[in-house]
Amino acid sequence: MAVSELDVVYATCPNNHKFGTVKPTGTMIKCQRCFRELDKTVMVMVPPRPAEPPKRIEVNWGTEECRTCGDTATRRFVGPCCGSECAVAELRKTSHLMTQKPAGRS
Numbered sequence: 001m002a003v004s005e006l007d008v009v010y011a012t013c014p015n016n017h018k019f020g021t022v023k024p025t026g027t028m029i030k031c032q033r034c035f036r037e038l039d040k041t042v043m044v045m046v047p048p049r050p051a052e053p054p055k056r057i058e059v060n061w062g063t064e065e066c067r068t069c070g071d072t073a074t075r076r077f078v079g080p081c082c083g084s085e086c087a088v089a090e091l092r093k094t095s096h097l098m099t100q101k102p103a104g105r106s
Contacts, residue, residue: 011044021046068093 013031034042066082
């Protein structure tokens with residue numbers, strides 16, 4: 001991510017000077033107020049930015065036929081099913097396949 005794309009984050013030096021920066025997290029920067037007012041070089045680490053929530057991707061599968069109930073209305077599908085209730089029913093219907101041994105094996 002380029003520096004210009006980062007959000008402003010606020011850092012505070014040990015002398016309680018607060019300032020904003022767009023520098024990357026973990027970068028060491030000089031407190032300009034300490035340098036001007038106290039003639040001291042005080043280095044401050046840029047704090048971490050708050051985490052952004054993950055973006056949820058919604059998929060509209062269109063007018064597919066639900067594998068469980070046969071519904072063909074335009075709605076969001078969960079895999080081959082038209083909703084969570086049909087998805088659970090489909091899993092229950094096919095879960096016995098996971099416990100069976102493949103044909104031809106002993």
